[in-house]
Amino acid sequence: MKVGFIGLGNMGFPMALNLMKAGYEVYGKNRSQGKEQAFAAEGGRTGLSPAELAARMDVVVTCLPLPADVEDVYSGPEGLIANARRGLVLIDCSTVSPGLSRKLYAKACEAGADFLDAPVSGGTTGAEAGTLSVMVGGREDAFNRVRSVLAAFGKSISFVGDAGSGSAVKLINQLMVGIHTLAVGEAFALARQAGLEADQLFGILNHSFAQSKIMERHYTQFIAKDAFEPGFALKLLAKDMNLAADMGAEAQVRLNAGKKAQALINQAVQEGYGDADMSGMYKYQETEDRKRRESGERKHFAVFLPMLDAEKSARYRAEHLQFLADNRAAGRLHTNGRFVDGAGGLVIYRGSSLEEVERLVKQDPYVKLGARGYEIHEWEIVLADN
Ligand code: NAD
Numbered sequence: 360m361k362v363g364f365i366g367l368g369n370m371g372f373p374m375a376l377n378l379m380k381a382g383y384e385v386y387g388k389n390r391s392q393g394k395e396q397a398f399a400a401e402g403g404r405t406g407l408s409p410a411e412l413a414a415r416m417d418v419v420v421t422c423l424p425l426p427a428d429v430e431d432v433y434s435g436p437e438g439l440i441a442n443a444r445r446g447l448v449l450i451d452c453s454t455v456s457p458g459l460s461r462k463l464y465a466k467a468c469e470a471g472a473d474f475l476d477a478p479v480s481g482g483t484t485g486a487e488a489g490t491l492s493v494m495v496g497g498r499e500d501a502f503n504r505v506r507s508v509l510a511a512f513g514k515s516i517s518f519v520g521d522a523g524s525g526s527a528v529k530l531i532n533q534l535m536v537g538i539h540t541l542a543v544g545e546a547f548a549l550a551r552q553a554g555l556e557a558d559q560l561f562g563i564l565n566h567s568f569a570q571s572k573i574m575e576r577h578y579t580q581f582i583a584k585d586a587f588e589p590g591f592a593l594k595l596l597a598k599d600m601n602l603a604a605d606m607g608a609e610a611q612v613r614l615n616a617g618k619k620a621q622a623l624i625n626q627a628v629q630e631g632y633g634d635a636d637m638s639g640m641y642k643y644q645e646t647e648d649r650k651r652r653e654s655g656e657r658k659h660f661a662v663f664l665p666m667l668d669a670e671k672s673a674r675y676r677a678e679h680l681q682f683l684a685d686n687r688a689a690g691r692l693h694t695n696g697r698f699v700d701g702a703g704g705l706v707i708y709r710g711s712s713l714e715e716v717e718r719l720v721k722q723d724p725y726v727k728l729g730a731r732g733y734e735i736h737e738w739e740i741v742l743a744d745n
Contacts, residue, residue, distance in 0.1 A: 361386070362508060363412030363419035365432055365439075366453070367394040369589060370479065371422035373486040374452070374512040376401055378420075380489075381511035386412060410442040413449075413472075418508050422452040422479075425598060429453050433463050443472035448505050450475045452493075454533065454595070456602050457523035464497060464522035473501035476522060477509060478529035482576060483590055490514040494532075496525035530606050533599035536637075537620040539573035540596065544641040546574075547582055548648060557583065577638035587639040594633035597624045622688030629685070629722065647689075654711030659693055661738040662720050664731040665703040671730035678724035691719065693740075703731060713737060 360383055364375040367389040378385045379402060386407050387398040395405045409432055412419050419439055423429050429451060433439045439449055440463070449467055451460065451474070460476035467474035475497035485491040493513035495502050502518045509516050519528050546569070550560050561578045564570060581587055600621040607614040614621075627633075627643040635642065651657070666672060683706065686692045690709065697704035710716040717735055725731040 360384070360418065360508070361416045363388065363407065363409075363416040364422070365389070365409060365412070365419065366422040366424075366428075367398050368422065368424065369483050369591070370452070370486045371420075372398065373483065374420070374422060374479075374491075375403060377486075377489045378508065378511045379403060381507075383508070383511065386416065388412060408437065409439050410437050413439040413442040413447060414444050416447065418448045418450060418505055420450045420452060420508070424453070424595060426453075426455045426459050426602075429455050429459065429463075433466075440466050440470050440472065443467065443470045445471040447472040448475065448501050449473065450477050450505060450508070452477050452479050454478050454529050454599050454602070455526055456605065457496075457526040457530070460496060460526040461521075461523040473498060474522065475501055475505070476525040478525055479513065480529065480532050484576075484580075485514075486512060493517070494519050494525045494528040496520055496527075497522050527606065530599065530603045533596070534603040534607075534614065534617050534620075536573055537596055537600045537603070537624060538616050539571050540577065540637050540640050541620050541623060542569075543571075543574045543577045543582075543638070544644040547578070547641055548644045551645070552648070577641065581636055581638035582641050587635040587642060589634070590636035590638070592633065593624065593635050593637045593639055594628050596637040597621075597628045597633070600624050619688055622685045626685050626689040650711070657709045657711065659738045659740055660708045660710055660713060660716040661736050662706045662708060662716065663703065663734040663736075664706065664723075664725055665734065666701060666730075667732050668730050669701065671728060672725065675724045675728050675730050679730075682723050686719065707738065 362378055362383045363386045364371060365388045367375060367387050372394060375385050375387050375398060386404045387395055388407065388409060389395050399405050421429065421432055423432060449472060464474040475495050477493050477495045479491040479493050481491040489512050491513045492515040493509050495518050499518055519525055547557060550557060564574060603617060604614060604621050607617065627640060632639050632643050683692060683695055693707035693709055695706040708716045713735055720726055720733050720735065726733050
C-alpha cells in the first residue's frame with residue numbers, strides 16, 4: 360500500500376518513519392526542504408506534490424501545525440481534495456476544530472474520496488515509539504480499511520463517531536493538557552521558592568493524587584533539565600486552547616479554568632515563549648514572579664485611549680477586549696471602561712514602570728491599528744473609604 364505523508368515535523372517525521380518500518384511505501388512532503396532531505400536519508404521517498412500524492416497514493420496522512428495550513432493543503436486547485444483519486448483515504452492527524460474536519464469530510468466525499476479526522480496524543484516520545492493515542496471521526500468502513508495504517512504509529516486507536524468527533528475529543532484532551540500544564544508550572548515554582556527539593560517533590564507527587572502524565576512529561580523531560588526545546592511548542596498549545604474555547608462557547612459550556620489557562624498561555628506566547636516547549640510555562644511563571652519580587656511594589660498607571668477613528672474602534676473592539684482579558688488574567692489590569700460619550704476609554708494597568716506599561720499599551724490592537732491614541736500617567740489610587 361502506498362502512503363503519502365504531509366508535514367514531517369516533530370510529530371510527522373517519526374510517524375512517517377514508523378509507517379516505513381511497518382512495510383508501507385511512504386512518500387514524504389514538507390514545506391521546508393531540510394525535513395524532506397532528512398526523510399530521504401532515512402530511506403523515505405520524496406518529490407511528489409500534494410496533488411500528485413492525492414492522485415497516486417492509497418492513503419494520504421497529514422500532520423500540520425495550524426488549521427490554516429490544513430486548509431491550504433486540502434483546498435484549492437492544487438490541493439488534496441481537488442486531485443483525489445476515487446477511493447483515496449485522507450487522514451488528518453493535525454489538531455483542528457471539529458467544524459474544519461466536518462467541512463473537509465464533506466468536500467472529500469463529494470470528490471469520491473474519504474476523510475478521517477484522526478488527531479493524536481502522546482507527544483514526540485509516543486510518535487517515536489509508535490504508541491500514540493489516535494481518536495478517529497468519520498465513516499467507520501473507511502476507518503476499518505486504514506486501521507493497520509493507524510496502527511503503525513498508534514497503540515490506543517479509537518473510532519469515536521461521525522466526522523469531527525475525533526477533533527472534538529482531541530480538543531477536550533488539550534483543554535486538560537493546558538490546565539495541567541499551568542498546575543505543574545505553579546506547583547514547581549512554588550516548591551522552589553519554598554526551598555523544597557524538586558526531584559524529591561516530583562517523586563512524592565508522582566505517587567499521590569497530583570500525579571499526571573503531563574507532570575511526568577514536563578518535569579522529567581524539561582523542568583528537571585532546565586531545557587525547553589520542543590516537544591510540543593507552546594504556540595501550538597495556545598492554538599488548541601483557543602479552539603477549545605471556541606468549542607466551549609459554541610456548546611454554551613463555561614470553561615472557567617480553561618479560559619484562565621487560555622489567557623495565560625496566550626500571554627506567555629505574546630511575551631516570546633511561543634517557540635519553547637509547553638512546559639516552558641514553568642519558566643514563564645518563574646520569570647514573571649522574579650520580576651514582580653524584584654520590582655517590589657506594583658504601581659498603577661492610568662492609560663487614556665482617546666478616540667482617533669470610530670469606525671476602526673468598532674471594527675477592532677473584540678480584539679481589544681481580548682487583549683484586556685488576557686492582561687486581566689495575567690494580573691496586569693486593575694480596571695477599565697469606556698466613556699459613553701464616545702471620547703475613548705480609560706484602562707488602569709498594574710506595572711513596575713511607565714516604560715513597561717507603555718510597551719504593553721503599544722501591543723493593544725486599538726493602538727497598533729490606529730483606532731485610538733494613548734496617554735499614560737502613573738496614578739496614585741486614593742480609595743474613597745480609606
Ligand atoms: P511542527 O511544527 O513540528 O511540524 C509541522 C510540519 O509541517 C513542519 O515541518 C512544517 O514545515 C510542515 N508544514 C507546514 N505547512 C506545510 C504545508 N503547507 N505543506 C507541507 N508541510 C507543511 O508541529 P508538530 O509538533 O509536529 O505538530 C503537528 C500537529 O500535530 C499540530 O496540529 C499539533 O497541534 C499536533 N500535535 C502535536 C503534538 C506534539 O507533541 N508535538 C502532539 C499531538 C498533536
